Ligand SMILES: NC(=O)c1ccc[n+]([C@@H]2O[C@H](COP(=O)([O-])OP(=O)(O)OC[C@H]3O[C@@H](n4cnc5c(N)ncnc54)[C@H](O)[C@@H]3O)[C@@H](O)[C@H]2O)c1
């Protein structure tokens with residue numbers, strides 16, 4: 001058997017420990033599959049003395065992961081620290097400059113600096129792999145770059161954040177509060193260091209930006225992703241969705257439109273019997289619509305130690321076996337810039353929940369605002385009857401351009417009897 005591939009691991013948290021454990025548990029089969037063993041020669045984390053439940057005594061300890069990336073006796077640096085800047089970025093940069101391959105799970109880093117880092121990898125002729133960064137254990141980067149490489153992508157979409165899917169599923173199943181369920185997801189090791197990244201849609205947007213780059217062959221463009229999280233989704237909206245035949249999911253969608261590529265992350269109502277609605281808990285799913293393959297869907301665990309380590313180890317094994325591809329499918333100079341479409345151009349149907357003072361004439365005022373904006377309503381229903389009190393009113397709008405929907409909601413918000421900002425959730429036939 002060939003000489004071992006030597007790796008240095010920066011970060012021994014949920015994913016780092018999961019990676020060490022997987023490599024140790026499957027050492028023999030991993031070696032057989034890539035033709036050489038994988039040897040962990042160096043590690044770095046913040047606290048040397050912490051008991052992590054895994055044995056790294058065979059590896060040289062570094063307090064400074066950047067020094068490790070430069071100096072360690074390793075072919076590949078595995079970055080599992082996290083964060084778009086600071087030490088994670090410096091570690092990856094140092095490794096690439098030193099001509100060492102990099103495996104990372106860090107979507108924040110690649111969403112912000114992916115194109116520059118891909119260029120740095122090309123400059124020294126090494127690979128930068130990040131399967132774990134997008135939809136955790138689901139091998140979607142490999143699927144797009146290899147298995148679906150003959151297609152022109154039309155649309156890529158999916159559930160890209162396990163924490164949000166876990167929260168929405170648990171809220172639906174138990175009627176519990178948002179905050180309470182978020183805490184549980186944090187304990188399970190699903191959430192980002194700063195959970196606002198999860199619940200505000202930022203983490204899903206990071207992943208979507210990477211998917212868009214690989215699927216459409218354009219430079220990573222995180223700044224163009226329209227983002228909305230799940231904080232405003234209430235238990236009441238989940239019940240209304242159910243009654244309308246939908247479930248609420250946080251989706252990332254990248255699609256070709258006449259205005260350019262539109263990248264958007266937001267909660268959606270999706271039909272209960274569609275391919276997305278049945279994806280529950282920490283599971284993620286990615287659907288690719290290609291011109292020749294049609295619709296292909298991959299589903300699996302998107303977060304947690306085991307699933308994420310599964311993807312990290314697959315990338316390490318590719319490097320051990322001498323397999324690799326340009327970071328985003330083609331060399332950076334062959335990625336093509338194309339226009340980015342604004343969410344204002346999106347055309348879709350909408351669910352709108354208003355909290356209104358129950359008195360005669362309110363519906364007429366709402367109908368007038370819709371008529372003036374030429375926006376067509378599909379249905380409107382007042383939930384309950386309590387004269388003089390606040391009641392929810394639910395309406396659905398026929399497909400309309402988003403800019404018009406936003407305008408009419410602003411007018412509706414100005415009606416005296418409408419006492420809270422309207423809650424709007426897009427309805428998708430996905
Ligand atoms: N947890 C998941 O389910 C999951 C899934 C996919 C991707 N990711 C990504 O994987 C990465 C790691 O996530 P995690 O959940 O394992 O995080 P974590 O917080 O559990 O672990 C981070 C590790 O980095 C170490 N670290 C932090 N600063 C350091 C420094 N200055 N020097 C050396 N070590 C330092 C910490 O000591 C810790 O061991 C992140 O980029 C995250 O986005 C996580």
Ligand SMILES: N[C@@H](CCO)C(=O)O
Pocket residue numbers: 133135136160161162163164190191192198203302303304
């Ligand atoms: N916080 C992320 C981890 C996986 O990237 C999630 O919940 O999906």
Ligand code: NA
Pocket residue numbers: 131132133134135136137138139140141311
């Ligand atoms: Na993946």
